[in-house]
Amino acid sequence: MQALFFENELIIKNIPIPEPEPGEVLVKVLYSAICNTDLEIIKGYMGFRGVLGHEFTGRVISDKHPLEGKTVVGEINCSCGRCYLCLSGRRTHCTGRTVLGIAGHQGVFADFISLPAENLHIVPDTLEGPLAVFTEPLAAAVEIFEQLHMKPSKPVFIFGAGKLGLLVSMVARLQGFDYTTFDISDEKASFASGLGLNAKPLSELEPGEKAEVCIDCTGSSAGLELALSHLWPGGTLVLKTTVAEPAKPDLNSIVINEFTILGSRCGLFKPALRLLERKLVDPSPLISEKFAFNDIIKAFECAQKPSSHKIIIEHNA
Ligand SMILES: [Zn+2]
Numbered sequence: 001m002q003a004l005f006f007e008n009e010l011i012i013k014n015i016p017i018p019e020p021e022p023g024e025v026l027v028k029v030l031y032s033a034i035c036n037t038d039l040e041i042i043k044g045y046m047g048f049r050g051v052l053g054h055e056f057t058g059r060v061i062s063d064k065h066p067l068e069g070k071t072v073v074g075e076i077n078c079s080c081g082r083c084y085l086c087l088s089g090r091r092t093h094c095t096g097r098t099v100l101g102i103a104g105h106q107g108v109f110a111d112f113i114s115l116p117a118e119n120l121h122i123v124p125d126t127l128e129g130p131l132a133v134f135t136e137p138l139a140a141a142v143e144i145f146e147q148l149h150m151k152p153s154k155p156v157f158i159f160g161a162g163k164l165g166l167l168v169s170m171v172a173r174l175q176g177f178d179y180t181t182f183d184i185s186d187e188k189a190s191f192a193s194g195l196g197l198n199a200k201p202l203s204e205l206e207p208g209e210k211a212e213v214c215i216d217c218t219g220s221s222a223g224l225e226l227a228l229s230h231l232w233p234g235g236t237l238v239l240k241t242t243v244a245e246p247a248k249p250d251l252n253s254i255v256i257n258e259f260t261i262l263g264s265r266c267g268l269f270k271p272a273l274r275l276l277e278r279k280l281v282d283p284s285p286l287i288s289e290k291f292a293f294n295d296i297i298k299a300f301e302c303a304q305k306p307s308s309h310k311i312i313i314e315h316n317a
């Protein structure tokens with residue numbers, strides 16, 4: 001089968017179709033999407049070598065499996081189910097976990113993947129395949145609100161109007177929060193405003209303006225310090241950014257201001273799928289372009305343009 005491999009560069013390779021392990025099923029990938037994490041991996045994040053990609057919609061093809069023929073999306077952490085963290089309900093932190101296209105597990109930029117059946121969620125018929133691809137990043141956005149119970153009366157600043165920042169903003173809007181989304185790029189801020197989000201260019205944020213919760217979705221190591229500088233003492237900083245080059249925050253300011261720093265990664269798929277199915281979050285304006293799988297290297301070039309949002313790969317095109 002064809003797969004996009006990352007060694008020191010991206011190349012399309014012919015590799016064997018994966019053999020499902022016990023508990024796993026074989027999935028034909030229909031659509032996938034390029035995430036910022038993929039772009040960071042090719043800059044050195046996680047030191048991953050292999051088939052990239054973790055956002056997908058696929059069809060189960062394993063014979064006689066109850067999911068056979070179903071359109072599915074899949075959670076990206078493959079866990080053991082037996083360790084302390086799995087048994088205490090923290091499966092995404094399993095000590096022996098592998099992560100699709102990020103750590104120790106073949107990714108989805110390929111014709112087929114093999115995944116634990118328990119990771120899969122059936123996509124409702126009313127949800128189109130390219131939109132279902134957004135389940136994983138939307139779950140990551142919803143995770144913030146699963147972790148942190150924010151007060152609707154308190155101001156929230158979201159830094160970064162990229163792919164994840166827009167999804168986080170859409171979920172914040174849905175819940176009636178007093179949120180403002182800032183982006184260093186005027187174009188990205190006005191794109192967000194065009195979606196009906198409360199967004200402004202970062203240049204309009206005064207140094208003394210502060211919020212109770214700041215969410216860093218900048219995808220830049222400078223985002224942490226920026227977000228901290230706009231947080232009220234006692235406030236919470238939610239960190240969604242993972243970058244190849246780590247940030248060096250001033251820890252004194254965290255102590256003096258009694259800030260809470262909350263790391264936030266993968267979220268639950270069920271609430272994200274529900275938001276998409278009920279059309280409470282519509283990610284379709286976030287699709288910048290679609291490429292056939294054979295053009296995936298061109299798709300990566302396009303994804304690196306600052307003006308790009310989500311790039312969708314059509315595996316059957
Ligand atoms: Zn992602």
Ligand SMILES: [Zn+2]
Nearest residue numbers: 080083086094
């Ligand atoms: Zn485990």
